[in-house]
Amino acid sequence: MSEFILHQYQLSPFSEKVRLMLGYAGLDWRAVTVGEVPPRPALEMLTGGYRRIPVAQIGADVFCDTRLIAREIAQLANRPELALENNSDEVQAFVRETDLEMFLACIIATSGPGMLVKLARNTSIRNTLRFLKDRVGIGRNARVPSMSLGQAREKLQAHLERLEKMLEQEFLFGSTPCIADFSAYHSLWYVRDLTGKPLVQPFERVNAWMDRMKAFGHGNLSEMTADQALEEARKAEPRAIGQQGSDPLLGRTVSIAPEDYARDPVVGTLVAVQPEVWTISRATPELGALHVHLPRRGFRIRDV
Ligand SMILES: N[C@@H](CCC(=O)N[C@@H](CS)C(=O)NCC(=O)O)C(=O)O
Numbered sequence: 001m002s003e004f005i006l007h008q009y010q011l012s013p014f015s016e017k018v019r020l021m022l023g024y025a026g027l028d029w030r031a032v033t034v035g036e037v038p039p040r041p042a043l044e045m046l047t048g049g050y051r052r053i054p055v056a057q058i059g060a061d062v063f064c065d066t067r068l069i070a071r072e073i074a075q076l077a078n079r080p081e082l083a084l085e086n087n088s089d090e091v092q093a094f095v096r097e098t099d100l101e102m103f104l105a106c107i108i109a110t111s112g113p114g115m116l117v118k119l120a121r122n123t124s125i126r127n128t129l130r131f132l133k134d135r136v137g138i139g140r141n142a143r144v145p146s147m148s149l150g151q152a153r154e155k156l157q158a159h160l161e162r163l164e165k166m167l168e169q170e171f172l173f174g175s176t177p178c179i180a181d182f183s184a185y186h187s188l189w190y191v192r193d194l195t196g197k198p199l200v201q202p203f204e205r206v207n208a209w210m211d212r213m214k215a216f217g218h219g220n221l222s223e224m225t226a227d228q229a230l231e232e233a234r235k236a237e238p239r240a241i242g243q244q245g246s247d248p249l250l251g252r253t254v255s256i257a258p259e260d261y262a263r264d265p266v267v268g269t270l271v272a273v274q275p276e277v278w279t280i281s282r283a284t285p286e287l288g289a290l291h292v293h294l295p296r297r298g299f300r301i302r303d304v
Helices: 013-025 041-049 064-075 089-109 115-123 125-141 148-165 179-194 204-215 226-235
Strands: 002-006 028-033 057-059 063-065 221-225 251-256 266-273 277-284 288-295 299-303
Touching: 002 013, 002 064, 002 226, 013 064, 013 089, 041 057, 041 063, 041 288, 057 064, 057 226, 063 064, 063 125, 064 288, 089 115, 089 148, 115 125, 125 277, 148 204, 179 204, 204 266, 226 288, 251 277, 266 288
Parallel strands: 002 028, 028 221, 063 288
Antiparallel strands: 002 057, 057 063, 251 266, 251 299, 266 277, 277 288
């Protein structure tokens, strides 16, 4: 069976969410480290344009968005609690809110030079300036409700107070972790461990829970080059599609893109429509046929 490959970079919170899930699930996996800023030519060959990070790959199957990546991990490791749809409505609503609104609140609440200095130290000043320009561009083209620094700090404070109450138990929704813990963790990891801002410090239980989460580690990973990942895709065929579903767009060329930010589309033939997932097939001259899997919720599809 093809290996589980994660295209990611160290400073990416959503990558950290998945790295930690892989540690929790105890899976062996391969990491391809991509740049913090596009162009990412190898990854673009795989996704066909989706630009957010991380992206997972198993042979010639490409999974966009951590919700779908988590689903794959859940299946591979028999950890159903990592797949959103296996959780209660309450957990699902919590995950949706933390992965979008709270993530943005954490980024805005900690805005300032801290993170950029870290990036400049890890890479170069030139890369940091490119990063800044790129992220300003994402912000300008985003379709998310705007939030001032003050509002973001208030949101974060209320979130932390809520988590502190929830953490009378070991994990957010019980005595064992579920997808909600990983969703809540990664944004706070950014705040506490990457930017070093003392905003999480006063919350004793949240800190202890973050340490418990961190202790899952990243599992058994080994690095792989982007070229090796492309070779894996070239060697493989997309896996068989279980249920094709029914939709008037099936078999047509469609464009699918996130609705909120970094809204770059992927174009291909729609080959499966499942309750949570769209799958499009892309015939590429370099890699042969690829299947790109994208979530339905929060994405829009167009007949092109
Ligand atoms: N909903 C997406 C969000 C992913 C996301 O926002 N990733 C950030 C990095 S943590 C990103 O792609 N930023 C722009 C970039 O890295 O090019 C998911 O769950 O995967």
